Amino acid sequence: xxxxxxxxxxxxxxxxxxxxxxxxxxxxxxxxxxxxxxxxxxxxxxxxxxxxxxxxxxxxxxxxxxxxxxxxxxxxxxxxxxxxxxxxxxxxxxxxxxxxxxxxxxxxxxxxxx
Amino acid sequence: xxxxxxxxxxxxxxxxxxxxxxxxxxxxxxxxxxxxxxxxxxxxxxxxxxxxxxxxxxxxxxxxxxxxxxxxxxxxxxxxxxxxxxxxxxxxxxxxxxxxxxxxxxxxxxxxxxx
Numbered sequence: 001x002x003x004x005x006x007x008x009x010x011x012x013x014x015x016x017x018x019x020x021x022x023x024x025x026x027x028x029x030x031x032x033x034x035x036x037x038x039x040x041x042x043x044x045x046x047x048x049x050x051x052x053x054x055x056x057x058x059x060x061x062x063x064x065x066x067x068x069x070x071x072x073x074x075x076x077x078x079x080x081x082x083x084x085x086x087x088x089x090x091x092x093x094x095x096x097x098x099x100x101x102x103x104x105x106x107x108x109x110x111x112x113x114x
Numbered sequence: 115x116x117x118x119x120x121x122x123x124x125x126x127x128x129x130x131x132x133x134x135x136x137x138x139x140x141x142x143x144x145x146x147x148x149x150x151x152x153x154x155x156x157x158x159x160x161x162x163x164x165x166x167x168x169x170x171x172x173x174x175x176x177x178x179x180x181x182x183x184x185x186x187x188x189x190x191x192x193x194x195x196x197x198x199x200x201x202x203x204x205x206x207x208x209x210x211x212x213x214x215x216x217x218x219x220x221x222x223x224x225x226x227x228x229x
Contacts, residue, residue, distance in 0.1 A: 004157075033216060040123075042204050042219030043158070056214050091157060093217075100215045101146045101165050101208060105157040 002026070004106035006092050012112045013082055020078045021109045025094030032075050033103060034067060036060065037089040046090075049075060082113045116141045116207045120220035128228045133192040135223050137179075137205030140186065147188040148206040148217065149179055158204065164188060175199070200227045 005024045013019050025032050030051050035043035046065070048056045051072040061067075064082075069075040079086055089110050093103035117140045127133055139145060146165050150158040162173025169181040179190045188205060202224050206217040 006157075031215075035217075040221070042118075042206070042222050043217070045216040045218070048214050048216055056216070093158075095215075102160065102163060103215075103217060105150075105159070107157040110155070 004092055004094050004104055006090075006106040006109050008109055009107060010110050010112075012114065014114050015082060015084060017082055018078065018080045019082055019111065020076055021090055021111075023075045023077070023092030023094075023106060025073070025075070025092070026104055029094035029096050029104075030072065031095045031097065031100060032069060033093040033095075034075070034077055035091040035093065037091060037108070038087075043089075043091055046077075079111075082111075084113050087111055087113045116145065116209065116218045118205050118207050118218060118220035120205055120223050122223060123221065124224045124226065126226040126228060127195045129197055130194050133177075133190070133195045133199065133225065135190040135203050135205075135225065137188045137190065137220060138186050139188060139205070139207045141207055141209070143209050146208045146215070147179075147181060148208070149173065149177070149188075149190045150204045150206060150219075152202045152204065152222075154201075161190070161203075195225075195227045197227050197229065200225055 007022045032049040034046040037043040049069040064080045067077045089108045091108045092106045119138045148163045149161040164181045172178045204222045206219045208215045
């Protein structure tokens with residue numbers, strides 16, 4: 001396994017711009033999670049996919065956020081009209097139905113909104 | 115609902131000293147418990163996990179943790195700290211049952227190791 005990968009690793013954008021992040025889970029991992037980690041805090045759950053179905057979204061996920069996993073493999077997280085409060089590390093994790101208690105995390109995408 | 119409390123944001127120990135990082139949890143259902151480590155600008159690496167088997171769990175890099183239901187605790191220990199242990203440590207809880215085994219994390223503890 002090559003591990004969970006995320007792209008880009010860093011993103012700087014201006015307030016009001018749209019950004020999109022990509023997560024490639026470990027091959028054959030059907031469960032995929034997005035978390036957000038702000039400075040000095042632990043990661044917070046954003047959303048969860050089982051295969052291509054988005055089964056749960058946190059209240060943290062405002063209308064400006066949208067996530068997809070169209071073919072049940074990679075996932076994208078888009079933030080529209082970014083705000084300074086969106087600055088954070090966005091983490092992706094994957095697992096399988098059999099090992100669902102163990103999530104494998106990617107390196108994260110650090111977003112800075114100016 | 116589930117939650118994790120990690121008291122204190124920073125722990126400093128001398129190299130070779132005992133490491134003790136505290137974690138208390140709250141869960142209305144039987145929990146799975148985890149400790150993750152995060153190095154600067156990196157993702158999370160699993161140190162160890164409790165999944166309702168042995169209450170004393172051994173992990174990587176010499177760390178271990180003990181699940182104490184009566185105290186709702188899952189403290190992380192290491193007998194002898196190494197400089198490379200300096201990092202941020204997160205305790206997390208998830209549900210044993212349910213389709214979505216999302217993790218709920220504590221705020222984290224930064225471990226510093228003095229030479």
